Each structure stands twice: as structure tokens, then as C-alpha cells.
Amino acid sequence: MFTRVIVSLLAFVAVAAPAAEPSPANTKKAIFAGGCFWCIQTPYDKAKGVVKTVVGYTGGSAEDATYEKVSSHRTKHREAIEITYDPAQISYDQLLDIFWRNINPTQADGQFADIGLSYQAAIYYGNEEEKKIAEASKENLGKSGKFQKPIVTEILPEMKFYPAEANHQKYYQQNPEHFEAFEEGSGRVSFKKKNWENQESQRP
Numbered sequence: 001m002f003t004r005v006i007v008s009l010l011a012f013v014a015v016a017a018p019a020a021e022p023s024p025a026n027t028k029k030a031i032f033a034g035g036c037f038w039c040i041q042t043p044y045d046k047a048k049g050v051v052k053t054v055v056g057y058t059g060g061s062a063e064d065a066t067y068e069k070v071s072s073h074r075t076k077h078r079e080a081i082e083i084t085y086d087p088a089q090i091s092y093d094q095l096l097d098i099f100w101r102n103i104n105p106t107q108a109d110g111q112f113a114d115i116g117l118s119y120q121a122a123i124y125y126g127n128e129e130e131k132k133i134a135e136a137s138k139e140n141l142g143k144s145g146k147f148q149k150p151i152v153t154e155i156l157p158e159m160k161f162y163p164a165e166a167n168h169q170k171y172y173q174q175n176p177e178h179f180e181a182f183e184e185g186s187g188r189v190s191f192k193k194k195n196w197e198n199q200e201s202q203r204p
Contacts, residue, residue, distance in 0.1 A: 027051055028087050030095050031058055031124040031161055033078040034103045035111020038171040039183050040081050043102050045170070049090025054082045056163040058124060065162040070118050078118050082161050092130055096137040099123070101196055102188075105141065106149035112187040122154040131155065146195065 034040035037055035044053045057065035060077030070077045083095060103111055103121045110119035123138075125131040134155045142151045163169075172179040183189055 026086060026088070027084050028092075029126070030083045030085065030092060030130070031080055031126075031158055032083070032095075032099050033059065033080040033120065033122040033124070034099060035079065035114050035119045035121060035188075036182075036186065037079040037081055037164065037168065038179055039186070039188055040099075040102060041170060042172050043098050044081060044083050044095075047090060047095075047098060049086045049088075049094075050083055051086055052084040054161075054163050055168055056080060056082060056161055057118075058082075058159050058161045059122065059156065060159075067165055067168065073116050073118055076117060077162070078120055078122060079164075080122075080124070080161065082163075092133050093137060096123070096134060100137070100141055102192065103153070104188075104191055105138075105151045105153045106147050108152045112191065114186065120154070122156050124156055124158040126158045131157075 032040065041053050041055050044050050056079075057070050057075075057077035058080045060070070060075040062069065062075035062077065065075055065077045069075050070079065085095065105121065108120070109115050111121055123134045125134055138151055138153065138155065141147075167174065
């Protein structure tokens with residue numbers, strides 16, 4: 001198993017908010033678990049219509065969640081991302097498209113070299129509409145012939161989301177060299193290139 005280096009707490013790198021950021025009343029949230037949350041945050045931060053992303057933990061039964069507890073698989077939480085988005089600019093279905101393009105949907109025991117419950121992929125729906133969209137998206141991917149193996153990513157009801165520690169937020173900005181080495185070494189980069197024909201891992 002590819003082991004992540006435990007890093008010391010670093011100052012959070014602030015990202016300037018866009019000038020025309022929509023008000024909270026006009027935004028929605030989506031939660032996905034896609035393995036290492038360092039890697040799943042990057043493509044969503046690049047997507048037009050995504051207002052904010054926070055990495056953290058969800059799906060567990062414990063009353064709190066920390067990196068130390070979750071990575072030991074004692075709490076049943078998974079590393080995840082909470083996305084705040086403007087539905088006038090990007091749809092839930094488009095968020096799912098980004099999700100599929102950045103995970104291995106045929107892997108059940110984790111994601112890439114990260115093995116264990118905390119790294120297992122899942123879509124956490126907040127209502128019945130999201131559930132139907134997620135199920136249809138998963139079914140369409142299975143029928144597309146993109147993968148020879150079955151699509152095993154779970155679709156689960158939304159649970160409480162716990163933001164991760166500051167040193168894990170936007171890790172690709174805080175520690176770019178280590179992030180790139182980790183993402184490459186885990187096998188995620190080569191998998192995306194192979195299965196998506198070197199296309200961008202998100203829609204334009």
C-alpha cells in the first residue's frame with residue numbers, strides 16, 4: 001500500500017473568491033468520496049461554477065472524525081469532498097462526470113494504491129432527485145463500455161460531513177511537489193490517462 005507521508009501543520013493557502021460569487025441562497029452542495037481527498041479536490045477547484053470545496057470525512061458512525069482516526073479505519077468514515085456549486089453554471093450531473101473521470105469506479109477495496117474503507121469511493125446523495133441522477137449516471141457509465149469490469153461505486157444517503165484539518169485543505173497548493181509525486185505514485189494519473197485518452201479530467 002502506498003503510504004502517505006504525514007506532514008506538519010502548514011498555513012492555509014487562501015484562494016481569492018471570484019468577483020461574482022453567487023449568494024448562499026443560490027448555491028447547492030454535493031458530497032463525494034473519491035479516495036485520497038488531496039487528489040479529488042483539484043479537478044473540482046478548476047471547474048467553472050464550483051464556488052467552494054472543502055475536504056473532510058463522512059459516512060461514519062463516530063461522533064467526530066480526525067485524520068488520525070479515519071486513516072486507522074476505526075470510525076467507518078471515508079475521505080470525501082464537499083462541493084458548493086452554482087447550479088446555474090454547473091449541474092449535479094456535470095459534477096458526477098468530473099467524479100467518474102477522476103476515480104477508478106471498478107475498484108471496491110479503496111482507490112488506486114490506497115486500500116481500506118476510508119478510501120472507498122461513494123456518491124452521497126442529499127435528496128431523491130440526486131439519487132436518481134446518480135443512479136442514472138452510474139448506469140450510463142456501465143453501459144458505455146468504457147470499463148470491462150462492473151462499476152462498483154456505492155450510492156449512499158448523505159451523512160454528516162466533518163471538515164478535515166487545515167493542512168489537508170488544498171494540499172496541491174500547500175505542498176505541490178509532494179502532491180504531484182503522490183498522485184503519480186498512487187497510479188491515479190496513469191489510470192486517468194489510459195481510460196480517458198489523455199483528455200482533461202473535467203468538462204470544459
